[in-house]
Amino acid sequence: MDNKDLALYPYVAEASRYVESLDFSLDSLISSRAMDSARARGKERVLQSIAGEIVKPPLSNSDDRKILIELLSYPFSRILVSCIDDPFLTRRYSLAEAVASYKSLKVMDIAFLGEFSLDFNIHAEKKESAARIHFTDYIRLASSLKAMEWKLVNRKMDHGYVTVSREEFARLLQEGVRHRIEGSLPMKVPGEVCLSCQPYIADIMTALNERKSRFESSEFQTVEAGLFPPCITRAISQSQAGVNLAHSMRFAMTSFLLGIGMSVDDIMNLFTSSPDFDVDKARYQVEHIAGSSGTSYKPPSCATMQTYGNCYAPDETCKRISHPLNYYRRRVWFNNRDVQKEKEEQPSDDPAPIP
């Protein structure tokens, strides 16, 4: 890889060796005036990941200074993420770095992807305009991809090798990058280094808290469990009784509860009785549905719920709606109206006006 590529993919072993050869100390990265731009870009990387996308600057091999800033900004952004040590930020940052890499990888040729993948211990073979990778490597990279087309049973296998298109290869490598970055964070950073980084950390914390609160905001002021549709009520009680919910029902329940304003933590508490409960996996899934990757998911309509066998004991209100969220909206509206009416009909404690 040339230096421009090392700046684009600063987590590969060759980039680390290159940075080491430059002989910059941690001290100079944290406090030297000459490193101002690298630190500013490192902070920007983290802020952009919170906003949803790390934007890579256009680079050419003659841009020595820009390349250096981009390269050194990466370890600084990792220091910031490590000092903050927030699982949501770590996941979001790792994903954003991986997606930024995917965007440049998907336009590279198979030969480059093959060379890049060696860093991840993948020995791909070129096959015309596609690549063949061993099924064990394929499973390792594709296991977190949920779409049906990534399931091994839906791929053609030839003597233990799976053929993937150039874009698919880049997408699989995105997963490799994400696992590598996420798995290496948080780093152990000395307390005094985190202290020196406080001015950068303060801005990131503001953006992070604002982003998290957006997940948790909702049109509904309070959560009224007694007004949930029958399908969601049943899913919650099954979950609390330790019944393992089908994936589609778990998704419907989570997206519904997020949609009415429940926090990620409160939803996590509902799942703790599930027999296959894995706290990290569950949190990742709930945050993903809440929008940690930039897309927040809406609950499925009643028609989709019916298709997957998740519509349970529809009642009178169900006859008037076509979406579980509308069920809740309707019940909340009528409930508020009844409460208001009751208040108005209650006799006043004020003394009657003197005629």
Ligand code: SF4
């Ligand atoms: S009709 Fe809709 S809201 Fe009612 S139980 Fe079925 S899926 Fe749920």
